[in-house]
Amino acid sequence: MKLAYVFFAIAASLLLFGCFGIGGSPQPTPTPTPTATPLATPTPTQTPRPTATPEASLAATPTPGSLAASVEIMDFEFAPDSLAVTVGTTVTWINMGSAAHTVTSETGEPLNSELLSNGQSWSYTFTEPGTYTYHCRIHRMMTGTITVTP
Numbered sequence: 597m598k599l600a601y602v603f604f605a606i607a608a609s610l611l612l613f614g615c616f617g618i619g620g621s622p623q624p625t626p627t628p629t630p631t632a633t634p635l636a637t638p639t640p641t642q643t644p645r646p647t648a649t650p651e652a653s654l655a656a657t658p659t660p661g662s663l664a665a666s667v668e669i670m671d672f673e674f675a676p677d678s679l680a681v682t683v684g685t686t687v688t689w690i691n692m693g694s695a696a697h698t699v700t701s702e703t704g705e706p707l708n709s710e711l712l713s714n715g716q717s718w719s720y721t722f723t724e725p726g727t728y729t730y731h732c733r734i735h736r737m738m739t740g741t742i743t744v745t746p
């Protein structure tokens with residue numbers, strides 16, 4: 597009777613132990629795998645609206661201080677013989693011909709170069725609007741006009 601009791605006790609403890617071993621030891625509860633947060637759906641890229649091309653920029657106004665123009669003196673003409681510039685423009689005449697020439701205004705006007713031989717140049721900066729006609733002192737048929745606008 598006593599033996600049976602011991603046996604029972606052992607069996608019971610084994611059973612308990614076994615129970616404990618199998619189901620007792622708390623299995624680590626699986627940490628819930630974080631559900632992948634859905635990637636932010638890419639916002640559709642805005643289709644670039646065509647930028648309005650500024651039409652005014654086509655007519656670029658020359659920067660003050662860098663106004664320059666030139667006239668070539670040929671044998672026997674000014675090229676171009678008619679030139680339009682804005683106030684503040686410096687016009688340079690360059691003698692490309694073999695003969696000597698001048699840039700000379702009609703009486704009372706400011707253009708009055710010395711005699712320019714081949715390769716020499718002469719410049720004048722126009723500060724007043726107006727129409728400036730000129731000629732070559734040596735060859736009176738050589739004429740030119742500079743029109744200066746504000």
Ligand SMILES: [Cu+2]
Nearest residue numbers: 697732734735
């Ligand atoms: Cu001349």
